[in-house]
Amino acid sequence: MTAPIQHSTLQPTERAYPIGAPVLELDSISLRFGGVHALTNISFNVLEHEIRAIIGPNGAGKSSMLNVINGIYVPQEGTIKFRGNVLNGMTPTKAAAMGISRTFQNIALFKGMTVLDNIMAGRTLHSHATFLEVAFQAPRARREETESREIAEEIIEFLEIEHIRKTPVARLPYGLQKRVELGRALAARPSVLLLDEPMAGMNIEEKQDMCRSILDVNDHYGTTVVLIEHDMGVVMDISDRVVVLDYGKKIVDGTPDEVRSNQNVIDAYLGVAH
Amino acid sequence: MFYRETGQFRTSYAQDSQILPLRQDRIGMAFLLLAAIMIPFVANAYWLSAIMIPWLILSLVALGQNILMGYAGQLSLGSAGFMAVGAFSCYNFILRIDGIPFIVAVILSGVCAALVGIVFGLPSLRIRGLYLAVATLASQFFIVWSLDKFGWFKNYDPSGVITAQKIVIMGYTLDTPAQKYWVVLGIVAVLALLAKNMARGSVGRGWMAVRDMDVAAEVTGLSLLRTKLQAFAISSFYCGVGGALFAFAYLQTVEPSAFTIDLSFRILFMVIIGGLGTIIGSFLGAGFILLVPIFMNIFFHGLFGHAVDASIISASEQVLFGVMIISFMIFEPLGLARLWQLTKERLRLWPFKH
Amino acid sequence: MTGFLFFIEVLVGGLLSGVMYALVALGFVLIYKASSVFNFAQGAMVLFAVLSFVGIMELGLPFWAALLAAIGLMVLVGMATERFVLRPLVSQNEDTLLMATIGLTFVIEGVAQLAWGVDVRNLDLGIRDEPIGWVMDKTGMLISQLDIMAGIVAGAMVTALALLFSRTKIGRGLRAVADDHTAALSIGIPLKHIWMLVWATAGVVALVAGMLWGARSGVQFALVWVALKALPVLIIGGFTSIPGVIIAGLLVGASEKTIEVYFGPYFGGGVEVWFPYVLAVFFLLIRPEGLFGEKIIRRV
Ligand SMILES: Nc1ncnc2c1ncn2[C@@H]1O[C@H](COP(=O)(O)OP(=O)(O)OP(=O)(O)O)[C@@H](O)[C@H]1O
Numbered sequence: 033m034t035a036p037i038q039h040s041t042l043q044p045t046e047r048a049y050p051i052g053a054p055v056l057e058l059d060s061i062s063l064r065f066g067g068v069h070a071l072t073n074i075s076f077n078v079l080e081h082e083i084r085a086i087i088g089p090n091g092a093g094k095s096s097m098l099n100v101i102n103g104i105y106v107p108q109e110g111t112i113k114f115r116g117n118v119l120n121g122m123t124p125t126k127a128a129a130m131g132i133s134r135t136f137q138n139i140a141l142f143k144g145m146t147v148l149d150n151i152m153a154g155r156t157l158h159s160h161a162t163f164l165e166v167a168f169q170a171p172r173a174r175r176e177e178t179e180s181r182e183i184a185e186e187i188i189e190f191l192e193i194e195h196i197r198k199t200p201v202a203r204l205p206y207g208l209q210k211r212v213e214l215g216r217a218l219a220a221r222p223s224v225l226l227l228d229e230p231m232a233g234m235n236i237e238e239k240q241d242m243c244r245s246i247l248d249v250n251d252h253y254g255t256t257v258v259l260i261e262h263d264m265g266v267v268m269d270i271s272d273r274v275v276v277l278d279y280g281k282k283i284v285d286g287t288p289d290e291v292r293s294n295q296n297v298i299d300a301y302l303g304v305a306h
Numbered sequence: 307m308f309y310r311e312t313g314q315f316r317t318s319y320a321q322d323s324q325i326l327p328l329r330q331d332r333i334g335m336a337f338l339l340l341a342a343i344m345i346p347f348v349a350n351a352y353w354l355s356a357i358m359i360p361w362l363i364l365s366l367v368a369l370g371q372n373i374l375m376g377y378a379g380q381l382s383l384g385s386a387g388f389m390a391v392g393a394f395s396c397y398n399f400i401l402r403i404d405g406i407p408f409i410v411a412v413i414l415s416g417v418c419a420a421l422v423g424i425v426f427g428l429p430s431l432r433i434r435g436l437y438l439a440v441a442t443l444a445s446q447f448f449i450v451w452s453l454d455k456f457g458w459f460k461n462y463d464p465s466g467v468i469t470a471q472k473i474v475i476m477g478y479t480l481d482t483p484a485q486k487y488w489v490v491l492g493i494v495a496v497l498a499l500l501a502k503n504m505a506r507g508s509v510g511r512g513w514m515a516v517r518d519m520d521v522a523a524e525v526t527g528l529s530l531l532r533t534k535l536q537a538f539a540i541s542s543f544y545c546g547v548g549g550a551l552f553a554f555a556y557l558q559t560v561e562p563s564a565f566t567i568d569l570s571f572r573i574l575f576m577v578i579i580g581g582l583g584t585i586i587g588s589f590l591g592a593g594f595i596l597l598v599p600i601f602m603n604i605f606f607h608g609l610f611g612h613a614v615d616a617s618i619i620s621a622s623e624q625v626l627f628g629v630m631i632i633s634f635m636i637f638e639p640l641g642l643a644r645l646w647q648l649t650k651e652r653l654r655l656w657p658f659k660h
Numbered sequence: 661m662t663g664f665l666f667f668i669e670v671l672v673g674g675l676l677s678g679v680m681y682a683l684v685a686l687g688f689v690l691i692y693k694a695s696s697v698f699n700f701a702q703g704a705m706v707l708f709a710v711l712s713f714v715g716i717m718e719l720g721l722p723f724w725a726a727l728l729a730a731i732g733l734m735v736l737v738g739m740a741t742e743r744f745v746l747r748p749l750v751s752q753n754e755d756t757l758l759m760a761t762i763g764l765t766f767v768i769e770g771v772a773q774l775a776w777g778v779d780v781r782n783l784d785l786g787i788r789d790e791p792i793g794w795v796m797d798k799t800g801m802l803i804s805q806l807d808i809m810a811g812i813v814a815g816a817m818v819t820a821l822a823l824l825f826s827r828t829k830i831g832r833g834l835r836a837v838a839d840d841h842t843a844a845l846s847i848g849i850p851l852k853h854i855w856m857l858v859w860a861t862a863g864v865v866a867l868v869a870g871m872l873w874g875a876r877s878g879v880q881f882a883l884v885w886v887a888l889k890a891l892p893v894l895i896i897g898g899f900t901s902i903p904g905v906i907i908a909g910l911l912v913g914a915s916e917k918t919i920e921v922y923f924g925p926y927f928g929g930g931v932e933v934w935f936p937y938v939l940a941v942f943f944l945l946i947r948p949e950g951l952f953g954e955k956i957i958r959r960v
Pocket residue numbers: 065068069070088089090091092093094095096097137957958959960
């Protein structure tokens with residue numbers, strides 16, 4: 033399939049946010065679960081404002097890679113630098129505080145809450161009012177609440193999900209849930225967005241919408257995107273650079289064109305039926 | 307017909323996120339509050355002291371339990387223990403600090419309960435579900451035992467029972483049922499409003515996020531540690547204040563064993579039957595659990611023409627509550643509150659079906 | 661009697677009540693292994709089983725007939741639970757199931773009392789709750805015959821269950837179900853039968869536990885609180901491990917009795933009411949998965 037907008041064909045100068053210095057630098061990351069080597073000696077970087085894809089067959093270690101980046105898993109070896117600083121003792125909360133947001137492969141929405149509340153929950157880091165201020169509706173609590181609401185509404189409009197604003201997310205179809213999850217991640221106004229298979233299980237139309245949303249986010253806010261995706265067409269169309277993993281090892285790292293023509297990739301990845 | 311949104315447009319988000327966006331709801335609420343204030347002029351002393359006062363107090367405790375269990379998703383079987391902390395703290399504050407205002411003593415009792423709640427909430431950082439329930443059982447048994455065995459808490463009263471002091475506010479002694487009722491109503495109304503504000507704001511979203519998907523909550527930057535302990539503290543605060551009122555406005559003479567695990571289960575039922583994660587459900591559930599035995603008594607009386615053994619009533623009650631919990635879990639996890647909401651929605655559209 | 665012998669006496673008493681906690685906990689483990697349900701109602705089932713047994717005997721049935729009838733009744737309870745509570749909730753999360761079984765606890769307790777009344781009943785198993793003569797003569801220790809008997813029965817029960825699990829086709833099926841429902845289906849074991857069987861077994865275990873406790877301290881509602889102590893035992897032992905809960909049961913029984921006897925008097929007694937729970941909390945903080953439970957790894 034082809035997405036209507038092709039990012040990689042744009043000249044760097046045409047982008048509102050030209051690609052800059054490395055935001056994330058991963059150096060020799062290894063992660064094991066008991067005997068399972070989920071990641072072995074992986075190094076790559078992510079540049080400011082780029083769309084970086086991670087691809088690879090099932091079980092290659094892609095999700096583990098994202099989990100390492102935002103501190104859900106702690107690798108046994110290797111270092112991660114964020115904007116030049118080495119990160120030690122990463123936790124998801126710390127990652128969030130540094131401006132890293134994410135979505136999950138298996139949707140991890142707050143099932144009992146409405147779409148609006150889910151997205152507003154993404155504003156956690158921007159809510160500073162204490163529980164007493166909230167209980168007594170102190171000015172700061174009100175101000176933050178209104179601001180969160182405005183930002184959430186802006187995102188809702190951007191994702192074109194106004195009609196389901198007050199629907200509990202558990203009642204939504206899969207595709208919409210994925211979109212709401214993206215909305216929640218965006219609500220934090222992240223500088224880095226990690227997306228784990230945002231288009232899995234979608235039909236072509238939904239995929240195109242999602243692609244456009246991702247590109248728009250990148251264009252509009254300059255958000256750096258790290259994206260896992262199985263659909264090669266999508267990956268090739270929207271990403272600036274691609275890392276290919278197989279059995280926890282990095283086999284190729286380069287532009288979509290380089291990856292497409294690489295024999296290792298064809299053997300390891302394209303050879304596998306999906 | 308009268309319950310319509312038509313013609314009421316919300317022009318800003320601030321307006322839309324008011325507590326009661328619909329005018330009818332606001333009027334209804336004002337009306338309800340007014341009615342609640344007027345009740346002592348029509349109800350007799352029995353109704354006030356045996357039904358209205360315990361109902362309001364237990365609603366407050368259920369609200370506390372609901373904050374922890376319904377909103378934050380932390381199963382607790384120890385709410386009666388926190389009530390006991392509140393009750394005995396209040397007694398000791400008034401006993402030992404000369405001239406402490408009653409309201410201050412009540413708030414401080416809530417704070418004591420909150421502190422104890424934080425200690426017993428610590429295991430929640432590592433565990434959940436049944437595991438946490440067992441940890442809260444530990445608090446239940448341990449608290450009641452300590453209050454029972456350490457005489458200081460009871461001012462070494464040889465009978466092992468304390469007698470709650472009179473409620474004195476601004477020099478007035480409030481000891482008629484009506485006066486006590488108003489004190490309770492005032493405190494409960496204010497705390498319910500504060501709970502509503504928290505629940506629908508960022509605080510409540512944090513609790514629900516932890517309840518629904520803790521990893522995702524962390525990823526949005528929420529600290530699980532702080533959120534869970536906060537829920538434990540606030541929940542225990544409500545239970546503690548409820549316990550203090552239970553002792554001072556309802557029981558009068560109190561022993562630690564008034565706060566058994568039986569009471570904890572009762573409060574749990576109130577929350578499940580009333581509606582997990584709803585403020586109104588706490589009130590509905592408490593009312594239901596309190597009234598069922600009374601109605602059952604009347605029912606059996608009508609059926610057999612004479613009073614039946616109390617044990618039969620309590621056993622039938624158990625069966626009924628159990629069946630209701632199972633059915634609500636299967637059919638309508640939001641309990642009575644959801645049924646109430648559905649009725650309201652019907653009214654909104656009435657007389658047109660769709 | 662020397663202090664040491666007294667200690668032994670206390671310890672034996674504790675270990676034997678521990679065996680019975682373990683027996684209640686065992687019913688729990690069985691159900692948890694097969695269907696991942698925390699059956700909070702296991703304690704209520706203990707009460708219901710033994711109340712029914714005594715009640716049926718009072719109707720004039722002989723011991724064995726009453727025993728069979730009580731077993732039959734427990735199988736029915738298990739089947740009804742499976743059909744009316746668990747099946748409609750099959751895809752729900754753990755907390756919902758737990759709350760439903762808390763509801764079930766109260767249904768069973770209520771029904772038990774409505775059907776059989778609330779009076780304390782004696783259960784005579786033909787073994788007297790008296791010290792064993794020769795032990796008393798030789799050492800001065802008071803060790804109850806009934807306790808020893810209970811220990812033996814419980815031990816036999818546990819061994820039988822362990823064999824059932826490891827040696828028979830049903831047992832293998834059970835373990836397959838516990839590991840993976842679809843896998844169990846694919847090797848041709850009807851899930852429904854297995855679940856029913858598990859509930860029935862849990863019912864029988866509950867009956868045995870109830871009879872032993874009942875013979876010791878009367879058949880009465882308070883059994884429910886005794887059964888509640890199976891919860892800390894489970895947590896210490898781990899929800900999935902039969903050896904785990906047995907060791908944990910012994911540990912809880914022995915420690916609560918020793919502490920009660922040696923330290924209780926300083927506090928006016930009653931320490932054993934809360935001690936097992938606090939012990940469980942300590943275990944939770946150190947080893948959340950229990951003694952032998954599998955480590956819980958969170959996956960995202
Ligand atoms: N929490 C965990 N515990 C144990 N093993 C794990 C865990 N998470 C991942 N693994 C293992 O690590 C390997 C890589 O898994 P990962 O989920 O990262 O793959 P993936 O590339 O995202 O695959 P998919 O395309 O199926 O999503 C797999 O073998 C998986 O079983």
